[in-house]
Amino acid sequence: MALAVYRRRPSNARSRSNSNDVVMQKSSKPRTMYDCVIVDDRDSETRPSPRSGHRIVANDGYMYCFGGYNPANPHRFGLFPELWRLCLATNKWEHMPNENCPEETASHSMILLGSNLFVWGGTGFPFGERCSNTLNCYHLGMQKWHQVPAGGAIPSARYGQSMTFKDGQLYVIGGTTGYNYSMMVHAMNLETLVWEDPQANRGTYPEWDHYTPEPRYRHEIATSGNLIYVLGGGTAQTVFNFEEIPAFNVQTNRWTVLTSRPCPVTGTYPPPRKFHAAVQHKDFVYLCGGFSGQFAMFDDIWRLSLADLQWQKLTQRLPRPIYFHSAAVTPEGCMFVFGGVISEKGDCRSNETFKIWLNVPTLQELVWDSITTKYHKVLAKHDQDDRDQLTRLGLRLPPKFFGRLNAKNSGIYK
Missing domain, CATH: 2.120.10.80 (Kelch-type beta propeller)
Structure with missing residues (x-):
């Protein structure tokens, strides 16, 4: 698995009595989807x-x-x-x-x-x-x-x-x-x-x-x-x-x-x-x-x-x-x-x-994760009941992903 985004001192538990203990330095390694973010x-x-x-x-x-x-x-x-x-x-x-x-x-x-x-x-x-x-x-x-x-x-x-x-x-x-x-x-x-x-x-x-x-x-x-x-x-x-x-x-x-x-x-x-x-x-x-x-x-x-x-x-x-x-x-x-x-x-x-x-x-999930990571604010600002509006934005979503934008569209809460 990929390394985490932050380098930390190699210990299992961290005392916070010293403010320097909680400083997290950015890693030179690029962030991946398997990091905890x-x-x-x-x-x-x-x-x-x-x-x-x-x-x-x-x-x-x-x-x-x-x-x-x-x-x-x-x-x-x-x-x-x-x-x-x-x-x-x-x-x-x-x-x-x-x-x-x-x-x-x-x-x-x-x-x-x-x-x-x-x-x-x-x-x-x-x-x-x-x-x-x-x-x-x-x-x-x-x-x-x-x-x-x-x-x-x-x-x-x-x-x-x-x-x-x-x-x-x-x-x-x-x-x-x-x-x-x-x-x-x-x-x-x-x-x-x-x-x-x-x-x-x-x-x-x-x-x-x-x-x-x-x-x-x-x-x-x-x-x-x-x-x-x-x-x-x-x-x-x-x-x-x-x-x-x-x-x-x-x-x-x-x-x-x-x-x-x-x-x-x-x-x-x-x-x-x-x-x-x-x-x-x-x-x-x-x-x-x-x-x-x-x-x-x-x-x-x-x-x-x-x-x-x-x-x-x-x-x-x-x-x-x-x-x-x-x-x-x-x-x-x-x-x-x-x-x-x-x-x-x-x-x-x-x-x-x-x-x-x-x-x-x-x-499919990999692509959806990429879309929601990069464009979650775009998705939030538009009418999630209007699939045509999302299509005009270039988001042609399969039904199961369209349902995730609005619970009542998913059909699982009936």
Whole structure:
């Protein structure tokens, strides 16, 4: 893969106690599409405020950002009960209709399934005292929030948990009440809307076989086969490593711990961390950023193969060290990173968007990426409902790319 745009000193984590530590020198190497770059339209006045503790998801045309927190925000105790949408072709943000929006908007979980955004858990103010265990859904076509009625063994209210969708079930793992940490697993069947505690149904095993990973929050998860893998995370006092990876088997409802393999080039693993972000694309997990718990922030990017649990440290880095950010990946394999804390003391937050391709795109996607990189402002200024107008500009777009300019043209939100 290509080298990053900036040269940095060769260390895994960067202390920001010395202002010289964060100076980034431009490389003489030309920028390529495989570098991690900032893609914001800095001229736009309509964009989310800097924040952390939010979540983002993405499809092929849009990135959605919900919630977050910033103590500099004078309203709602620093919380952001709001949903934003970024058009990936024009870099233009749009504030979405927000009636009946959930109020617990820090360290919640969010997942996109078709035209539905599902949000579960999170904390409001007072932090750790007001938590949610409600599943909320935002329909992208109707642009409305509603609570999903649920029954069964409903998980206790919490925040900092991870959520994934597998075999028709929403799985929620770990998290904290603000006082106690957990690694409990709960699953909701999206057809019956009934929650279950899978571990209560795992049968009779010897006491020594009842392994459960150490409780944690702000970890990330990935899935492959029958397994859900848990990556990193921590508590107020601890952070967990990536050499040993806890995995939950959805068939046996039992935990196991797996040993990963270090990067074959560096001979190392990702340093232990929490407040990082990760995405899964095909059989690979990409992990970026995070916090060591000891005033060390990360800007590194690592790849984990789920086939053999082999780690690889990528040459690319995030444009700056960051934690409490969020990441999402498009179906085509382009990862976006938004927001987060950019100071060790936690007093400065970002509203920048980073972008990096995780694989070689198709020729069509390659051309589309070039068009949107060079002409996103042109696309943003013209009527995206008028294909003839775009054609007169010399942009003869196939239907699938025309749909990415305007969600209602795509046909997927009906």
